[in-house]
Amino acid sequence: MTESVGSLYGLGIGPGDPELITVKALRLLRSADIVAYPVADRNKEGFAYSIVKGYLTPEQTQVPLYFPFKLEQSSQPYYDLAAQTLAQYLEIGWNVAVLCEGDPFFYGTFMYIYERLSSQFPTEVVPGISSIMASAAALGVPLTYRNDVYLVLSAILPASVLKAKLAVADAAVIIKLGRHFSKVVEVLQELGLYERAKYIENATTSEQRIIAIADVNIQEVPYFSMIIIPSQWQGSNIDEI
Amino acid sequence: MTESVGSLYGLGIGPGDPELITVKALRLLRSADIVAYPVADRNKEGFAYSIVKGYLTPEQTQVPLYFPFKLEQSSQPYYDLAAQTLAQYLEIGWNVAVLCEGDPFFYGTFMYIYERLSSQFPTEVVPGISSIMASAAALGVPLTYRNDVYLVLSAILPASVLKAKLAVADAAVIIKLGRHFSKVVEVLQELGLYERAKYIENATTSEQRIIAIADVNIQEVPYFSMIIIPSQWQGSNIDEI
Structure with a gap:
């Protein structure tokens, strides 16, 4: 008996209005075991999370990914850590949705997760409305x-x-x-x-x-x-x- | 007692997958009295219509807009006629949704309707996923x-x-x-x-x-x-x- 791995979803959630998410992204968001999203500051919940929080259920596990975005330091170690964090959930078969403001492949942060994990796990990118x-x-x-x-x-x-x-x-x-x-x-x-x-x-x-x-x-x-x-x-x- | 006019909605319906419509466009589509969409050929139902037809109800009135797109002739008279056609519905208070593949303002045909009608009727444009x-x-x-x-x-x-x-x-x-x-x-x-x-x-x-x-x-x-x-x-x- 083989355990199957989870799927990684990069979900474009649009520019800010929660209604500007696609039907597809909303379906995959609601079916995800893990909902991951960027945060840059402990005092803010994160813009991506704020867009979709009304759609989430208490059963879903929320995983903030800390991306500080400081000019004086590289962000790459933070992407490495985020990828490792998400990989552990995928390996045990949980589906992981990563929230992306706008479109995941258009000036987005998901691309750095994508390049680290898409060769190891089934990955789907859902386009989003850009700002x-x-x-x-x-x-x-x-x-x-x-x-x-x-x-x-x-x-x-x-x-x-x-x-x-x-x-x-x-x-x-x-x-x-x-x-x-x-x-x-x-x-x-x-x-x-x-x-x-x-x-x-x-x-x-x-x-x-x-x-x-x-x-x-x-x-x-x-x-x-x-x-x-x-x-x-x-x-x-x-x-x- | 004053009659109020209807609203015009330019709905981006995305690139082809019906699930790539936004929640907002879907809501406005379902609430529209008139659903209008481009057709270029009597033998084809029109790409925009084919994307959303599963969402429409028998109560909604469908209005094909004939846009021939021929190199040898101007399309502007067809946009004039389409605008006049839609204006008559708006004037008697019906809400009109115009379907737009991709995004309405990005290489779309809706822009020609928009510039003819948006100053006369309440108009909202809902962005869509571009191809x-x-x-x-x-x-x-x-x-x-x-x-x-x-x-x-x-x-x-x-x-x-x-x-x-x-x-x-x-x-x-x-x-x-x-x-x-x-x-x-x-x-x-x-x-x-x-x-x-x-x-x-x-x-x-x-x-x-x-x-x-x-x-x-x-x-x-x-x-x-x-x-x-x-x-x-x-x-x-x-x-x-």
Whole structure:
């Protein structure tokens, strides 16, 4: 008689609104024995956990994974430990769901777990709604028409790099603004993109704010904020082939 | 006594697997009086409709919207007619859900309805899982790490344009391959990206196929196919700040 191992699920749980989880991720979440999620601070429950906690049952075991995300130290030892922690549950046959804000394979932390465990255990990744798509919907701005070139950039990149990369795009999104907000705004002004750009923070959460870029307080720009530069084309001027 | 108008919902219903609809889109879909969806051919029921038909009830009225998508003619008159058709239902207070494969604001057809009706009727857009995220999950390839520059391109662009744009990206996706497959493969070879690239067609549908690029029959590449060039960085070599 052989014991079978458990399955690992990387579940995209979306941008913040608990209803923006997929039916599939919700089914797998509810059937998991172990629900694991990142935490960065003992005083916070973790954003991913906060999104889905209403769906969990008392029978499910919750396993916080500590990922400190500090600039001055590598995160890799923390991923090693998280993988070892989850592997012990998988080996005895428990199914493990790892919660991932947005989409697991799009700027997510699950990728580091995936590369450590997916060759050893049956693994399934369930895509999720990224905060970018949710932000475009909340702003009411169509992102890309037809054959637009679409670009996503992190605000951490130097101004010269942002400028060079943005030049190739018809539509672009600049994520992780935080303390890089002013630099990004200067780049947009230099490129003539300022008028077209839209700002949003904490999309679909109770803290969602949509404000004019000119009204943003640069001291208070959160990490989960972005600027969307929608397509330069107008839908009604072009055809949809 | 005033009659109130209905609400318009642009529902992202995901890439093909009916379970990849969000809980929110499913709720709004089930509560809609009118369910409208694109059809391009009298002999086909329409891809969007095929995804959600199992969720519909006999009480809901189905309204196909004919969008022929022919190169030799403009699609705009068809969007005009579709908007007029839906407006008459909204005016008498019916809620209208328009089905959108993938995400409504990401290379979708709903944007043309949105720009015609959203100023006249209460309108909500519900983001959906794009076929790109679903394809990355199915392929098991993390797309973007950390501060990667991410690019989406349509295969219809000329080879020289594809080459120039791809040069700025750390990770890229080339969509709508179809008859442009060979051109794209040549570009990948010239840029040294061929080994890293992965091919998938009809992700998450019953026709999903994952094959080596070298084994693709260039006569049979569907429109709903893509090549993903995942991040050039390896997760375990870098840190996640």
